[in-house]
Amino acid sequence: MYSKFALGVLLFLSAFVFAQNSKTANTVMAGGKPVHTYAKLPPLNKQAPVFTLTDVAMKDQTLDSYKGKYLILNIFPSVDTGVCSASVRHFNEDAANLPNTVVLCISKDLPFAQKRFCGAEGIKNVVMLSDFRSDFGKKYGVELTDSAMKGLLSRAVVVIDPSGKIIYEEQVADISHEPNYEAAIGALKK
DSSP states (O other): OOOHHHHHHHHHHHHHHHHHHHHHOEEEEETTEEEEESSOOOOTTSBOOOOEEEETTSOEEEGGGGTTSEEEEEEOSOTTSHHHHHHHHHHHHHHTTOTTEEEEEEESSOHHHHHHHHHHHTOOSSEEEEOTTSSHHHHTTOBBOSSTTTTSBOOEEEEEOTTSBEEEEEEOSBTTSOOOHHHHHHHTTO
8 A cells, every 4th residue: 555665754744743833832721631722822022913803793803903002812712611701800890990902802702602791791891802703813823722622712811012012921821720910911011
């Protein structure tokens, strides 16, 4: 069927591709087990990758939609989990007092679910955005690539300054933990 040479080449290429991917992937914990993200978060002091996400009115929103403002990207798997909904509530409270700042809460949840959650919880100070039809998770490296949560987003926070440069990032080491709110807010005051 295949020659030993061809099998050797296939094994070599498979190992090479795995090694390349493992250099860029990130490992986080979920349920006590390691899971992997598509890549690491974009680097600090670089321009934030452009994105297009869907708001609760099913309209596209891009990075340019918020040009000239500080952005806190609160990224998480699903608003239907306790820790994710807690992060939205926490940032909703913080955002009310932040000048020239918009908090974008980003998940793979459908916009209908995000809108329902905000209505039920009285969430008014953050913008809910869905990655259900975009490549945001890959561009920002947060899409989970294995486990039962494959395809969802990991928990992370990215802060972008008004010029579009990343000034803070946190890939939360365990999806069941909340992000470091104080450090993210503190990045706005530097």
